Amino acid sequence: MKINAIELRRIAMPLRAPFRTSFGVETARDIVLVRVVTPEGEGWGECVAMSEPLYSSEYVDAALDVLKRFLIPALPEKVDARAAKRAMKPFKGHRMAKAALETAVLDAQLRVSGESFGSFLGASRDRVPCGVSVGIMDSIPELLESVSEFVEEGYVRIKLKIEPGWDLAPVRAVRERFGDDLLLQVDANAAYTLADARQLAKLDDFDLLLIEQPLADDDLVQHAALAKQLKTPVCLDESIESVEHAAAAITLGAASIINIKPGRVGGYLEAKAIHDLCVAHGVPVWCGGMLETGLGRAANVALAALPGFVLPGDTSASRRYFATDITTPFELADGHLDVPTGPGLGIDPIQDILDSVTTSSEWIKF
Numbered sequence: 494m495k496i497n498a499i500e501l502r503r504i505a506m507p508l509r510a511p512f513r514t515s516f517g518v519e520t521a522r523d524i525v526l527v528r529v530v531t532p533e534g535e536g537w538g539e540c541v542a543m544s545e546p547l548y549s550s551e552y553v554d555a556a557l558d559v560l561k562r563f564l565i566p567a568l569p570e571k572v573d574a575r576a577a578k579r580a581m582k583p584f585k586g587h588r589m590a591k592a593a594l595e596t597a598v599l600d601a602q603l604r605v606s607g608e609s610f611g612s613f614l615g616a617s618r619d620r621v622p623c624g625v626s627v628g629i630m631d632s633i634p635e636l637l638e639s640v641s642e643f644v645e646e647g648y649v650r651i652k653l654k655i656e657p658g659w660d661l662a663p664v665r666a667v668r669e670r671f672g673d674d675l676l677l678q679v680d681a682n683a684a685y686t687l688a689d690a691r692q693l694a695k696l697d698d699f700d701l702l703l704i705e706q707p708l709a710d711d712d713l714v715q716h717a718a719l720a721k722q723l724k725t726p727v728c729l730d731e732s733i734e735s736v737e738h739a740a741a742a743i744t745l746g747a748a749s750i751i752n753i754k755p756g757r758v759g760g761y762l763e764a765k766a767i768h769d770l771c772v773a774h775g776v777p778v779w780c781g782g783m784l785e786t787g788l789g790r791a792a793n794v795a796l797a798a799l800p801g802f803v804l805p806g807d808t809s810a811s812r813r814y815f816a817t818d819i820t821t822p823f824e825l826a827d828g829h830l831d832v833p834t835g836p837g838l839g840i841d842p843i844q845d846i847l848d849s850v851t852t853s854s855e856w857i858k859f
């Protein structure tokens with residue numbers, strides 16, 4: 494496949510409600526979309542980096558810079574997703590930027606060949622059960638109100654964001670109000686240290702599915718030590734940036750469950766490789782979320798349909814985050830989202846809406 498041009502389009506998407514995690518409060522999503530134009534068709538990729546390097550070291554301005562300066566110029570004349578991944582490999586890090594470009598190339602390639610993301614990746618289901626991530630709130634009543642709305646909408650699993658000072662009380666309150674059958678898990682986004690092991694062990698009483706990323710990103714050995722002190726299974730998110738990291742975490746006993754986010758690991762090819770490794774080791778995986786628009790969401794839902802994704806993902810409906818999505822919105826039906834079946838992502842941006850949220854656009858001609 495030959496590329497004629499690439500558009501780097503930056504969009505601003507207001508969130509329906511502020512989303513608070515242990516690293517900060519977000520009120521809007523600042524997103525780079527990569528659009529690859531070939532003689533036979535186009536492809537889209539969404540960069541999941543945030544405006545500030547709070548979740549990981551990546552941020553939007555850096556992603557734009559590395560795409561323009563290094564990643565796009567490195568693409569070979571004839572390219573497919575695998576060749577794009579290989580060409581970008583010499584450049585260290587910047588996995589979210591790489592993932593966006595690789596995904597745009599893959600989408601173009603699949604739209605041309607007429608195959609869906611789900612089929613290409615090896616999906617074994619036509620719909621996926623969905624969970625939702627619930628931010629840190631100012632009070633327990635506010636949290637219970639929010640969880641209750643999500644339960645009524647049909648979400649099959651609730652994830653509570655936690656931090657020191659907001660852990661036991663919210664978990665206890667949600668268990669008391671919604672009962673023991675509710676699938677419940679927590680995510681600390683690296684807010685604790687090993688010195689908090691005794692506090693975290695108090696969560697053992699609440700039959701949580703898992704605790705996600707309790708300690709710092711680079712603390713694999715400490716996660717292994719913590720896992721020995723908890724009954725709750727430890728799941729890693731931020732720590733896992735590659736199939737090598739996943740192998741190390743499994744070998745060390747640092748994670749018994751892995752959250753796969755394609756952006757964090759550099760793309761859907763790497764995400765698939767991590768899935769395959771985890772299946773081989775009997776490690777359950779689930780698909781994380783980065784507040785994606787319908788474009789990123791479509792690819793995540795396809796990935797979440799692979800057989801190793803045995804836990805509900807943060808693959809929420811579009812309205813969880815956005816009043817207006819840039820695609821036809823993903824809507825929950827019986828707690829599930831349908832896996833798109835059309836070529837590539839199987840969904841297109843709605844031009845008027847896309848234009849109305851665009852803050853800048855730049856073309857790179859080949």
Ligand code: NPQ
Nearest residue numbers: 514519543626682781782783784807
């Ligand atoms: C997680 N996501 O699993 C992340 C973290 C996260 C759905 O909980 C703007 C952009 C705000 C990306 C907040 C969920 C964000 C973001 C949190 C990602 O750790």
Ligand code: MG
Nearest residue numbers: 680705706730
């Ligand atoms: Mg997480």
